[in-house]
Amino acid sequence: MATRPSNRKRNQWTVELLAIQPVHRILEIGCGPGIALKSCAAKVSEGGVVGIDHSEVMVSQASKRLAGEIKAGRADVRLVGLFDGSLEDGTYDRVYSLNVFQFFLDMEEGFRRVHECLVSGGKVATTYQPRSKNPTRGNALEMAASIEKTMKAVGFVGIERHELLFKPAPVICVIGRKTEA
Numbered sequence: 001m002a003t004r005p006s007n008r009k010r011n012q013w014t015v016e017l018l019a020i021q022p023v024h025r026i027l028e029i030g031c032g033p034g035i036a037l038k039s040c041a042a043k044v045s046e047g048g049v050v051g052i053d054h055s056e057v058m059v060s061q062a063s064k065r066l067a068g069e070i071k072a073g074r075a076d077v078r079l080v081g082l083f084d085g086s087l088e089d090g091t092y093d094r095v096y097s098l099n100v101f102q103f104f105l106d107m108e109e110g111f112r113r114v115h116e117c118l119v120s121g122g123k124v125a126t127t128y129q130p131r132s133k134n135p136t137r138g139n140a141l142e143m144a145a146s147i148e149k150t151m152k153a154v155g156f157v158g159i160e161r162h163e164l165l166f167k168p169a170p171v172i173c174v175i176g177r178k179t180e181a
């Protein structure tokens with residue numbers, strides 16, 4: 001997963017869409033081997049990044065990849081799941097994920113949890129690329145519509161949809177904002 005150029009491209013695209021400022025506190029859900037998290041860490045000289053994943057193997061890989069940033073106190077990689085109830089409320093300026101929300105049995109509960117973790121005015125970004133057999137643009141757009149609907153249902157505003165042309169099917173990223181208090 002870490003070495004595939006396609007995965008690196010998807011990760012980098014998502015990080016650029018986050019419009020990260022040096023002071024931002026960033027949370028990645030399902031950080032896997034930590035490709036995007038490492039790029040984010042390089043952008044937050046005064047803030048920090050936290051990556052969570054419920055796979056021990058992935059947490060180990062991400063921890064190795066970000067060893068320098070962890071030592072410097074700018075990164076933390078945790079073996080926890082989004083639904084474990086261990087994340088801090090009202091803390092993060094950006095919360096993002098790549099190819100994770102499609103695995104949730106209850107996507108709405110996932111976005112509710114993300115909403116709680118964000119500061120007022122903070123943003124969520126959810127990236128997805130269909131991985132079914134012979135995936136189509138239609139599959140990607142269907143998921144985008146479902147993500148948008150769910151984000152709106154939990155209170156996100158200013159929903160934006162981005163699309164990256166990709167083979168065999170495009171990558172979509174949906175961004176939403178938590179309203180100012």
Ligand SMILES: C[S@@+](CC[C@H](N)C(=O)[O-])C[C@H]1O[C@@H](n2cnc3c(N)ncnc32)[C@H](O)[C@@H]1O
Nearest residue numbers: 030031032053054055058080081082098099100
């Ligand atoms: C397809 S991988 C994507 C990894 C990484 N985001 C990337 O694109 O390189 C999905 C990751 O999400 C993690 N994951 C799935 N459900 C999770 C949950 N509820 N909480 C935390 N991590 C989760 C998995 O362990 C896995 O590492």
